[in-house]
Amino acid sequence: MNRPLRSGTPYRRRAALIAGAVALVLSATLAACGSERAGDGGQPSASRSAVAGADKLPACPSTPSKPPTTNGLPDVSLPCLGSGPDVRLADLRGPLVINVWAQWCGPCRDEAPYLAELAKAGTVKMLGIDYDDPRPELAVKFATDEGLTYPHVVDRDKAIQRALKIGGPPLTAFIDSDGAVAFVHRGVLTSQQQLDQLVEAHAR
Known part of the structure; x- marks a missing residue:
């Protein structure tokens, strides 16, 4: 009677591990996007600099x-x-x-x-x-x-x-x-x- 429960536990653990890994990947991706936006945001100030000469x-x-x-x-x-x-x-x-x-x-x-x-x-x-x-x-x-x-x-x-x-x-x-x-x-x-x-x- 208890075997299905025990056999199901590893699956739950694997699912939790996979969900955690996905969350890490997503957070890293969002952080990268945020840094790109910050970089893009800094670009106009450079383009607004004085004209050469x-x-x-x-x-x-x-x-x-x-x-x-x-x-x-x-x-x-x-x-x-x-x-x-x-x-x-x-x-x-x-x-x-x-x-x-x-x-x-x-x-x-x-x-x-x-x-x-x-x-x-x-x-x-x-x-x-x-x-x-x-x-x-x-x-x-x-x-x-x-x-x-x-x-x-x-x-x-x-x-x-x-x-x-x-x-x-x-x-x-x-x-x-x-x-x-x-x-x-x-x-x-x-x-x-x-x-x-x-x-x-x-x-x-």
Whole structure:
């Protein structure tokens, strides 16, 4: 009468051992998945690190907060392409030349030497806006290759489009000492003389 019970006991023990082993395997598998998720979770922070070469660009300046001015730049803040804080455009005062460009824009390359020469002369403050540009690493390369030795910010979402009526780059805006947009040149700059004359006439 008792034999079936005794014969059944080893089976119960084996079943318990098997269940325990399965539980161990499952816990190890879940732990491994958890470590993979943690690793994946750390990946975006690495991808958010600074774009290679961005440290070679001039840092964006820290500007004191000012009230928006009549006919001034839009009240939007844009991140720096290089190092430095975000730049609130409404805080900027001239004389200032703002050039809107993108690394994919052929005419932007054509006019870049004139902007580089103006920056080298040091007669006026300058700011570049990398506009509607999905490739920040190529934008950094463009700015460094072309010798654009002034700060640049990024407007990937076209936040300034309406305020400056931008159809597309290039566009160059001239800001006076009160912060008003004195003049906007739409399209490519065709000579150093043309740029110098625009600065003389509108960036005071």
